[in-house]
Amino acid sequence: MRNLLIALMAALSLLLSTPGSVPVSQAAAPDAVTVSVSIPVLCYHVVSTNPSGRYQLSLTKFKEQMAYLASNNFTTLSVDEYYSIMTLQTTAPAKPILLTFDDSTADFVTNVVPVLKQYNFKATQFAVSGWVNNPGYLTSAQLQTLHSAGYDIQNHTQTHADLSTLTYANAYAEVSSADSFITAATGKKPEFLAYPYGRTDVTAQTALRDVGIKMAFTVSGGKTTPADNFLSLNRNMVVSSETLSSFIKKVS
Numbered sequence: 001m002r003n004l005l006i007a008l009m010a011a012l013s014l015l016l017s018t019p020g021s022v023p024v025s026q027a028a029a030p031d032a033v034t035v036s037v038s039i040p041v042l043c044y045h046v047v048s049t050n051p052s053g054r055y056q057l058s059l060t061k062f063k064e065q066m067a068y069l070a071s072n073n074f075t076t077l078s079v080d081e082y083y084s085i086m087t088l089q090t091t092a093p094a095k096p097i098l099l100t101f102d103d104s105t106a107d108f109v110t111n112v113v114p115v116l117k118q119y120n121f122k123a124t125q126f127a128v129s130g131w132v133n134n135p136g137y138l139t140s141a142q143l144q145t146l147h148s149a150g151y152d153i154q155n156h157t158q159t160h161a162d163l164s165t166l167t168y169a170n171a172y173a174e175v176s177s178a179d180s181f182i183t184a185a186t187g188k189k190p191e192f193l194a195y196p197y198g199r200t201d202v203t204a205q206t207a208l209r210d211v212g213i214k215m216a217f218t219v220s221g222g223k224t225t226p227a228d229n230f231l232s233l234n235r236n237m238v239v240s241s242e243t244l245s246s247f248i249k250k251v252s
């Protein structure tokens, strides 16, 4: 009888276990739902009323995508909220998503922010410090205003160099110089970085860690989970050829 009971309980626990969840010991606290969380991170570049090339998305498509996220009850995250969920300090909300924009181009203020505001969406701008204050790019004053409005201004290096090709010293300089510039502009030290061209290696990751970067993003597709290497997190690029159905696949 006792053996039958044990067999029944074992079968029941097998039935109840969630496929794909990371096994944790019962004493380890975080529940299976939190541990198995997987969060899409989207990577945008220019959003334009007159787009050209792969990295310029039409404003019409962008509006359509944000409307989809809103009507399907996605929760956009700040980078700090994202970090807190990924380190299992906070339980994820329903349908969490991180929206990121690279290269500090001027359209972020003119085209992107008005749409984000409409839905009260949070977003992160990965700024190239050496491009800020140049024609076609955001200004230091705009970075400050965006930061005050609740947007995250984070690190995309000083010159948009491929960090995977640099020595430790040069990678450190690229990251720390952008770090100082953004800290001066916003008053908040960036702790998150997007790799230019999505490229990274062990040397770059060591330099990042030494500058104080907690998380860094590539553009390798796929979602992110707490089990990932936090200095090589996937982002899904949204490019000009995106259709609503291919977009839905990226966020679902």
Ligand SMILES: [Zn+2]
Residues within 6 Å of the ligand: 102, 103, 156, 160, 196, 197
């Ligand atoms: Zn870039």
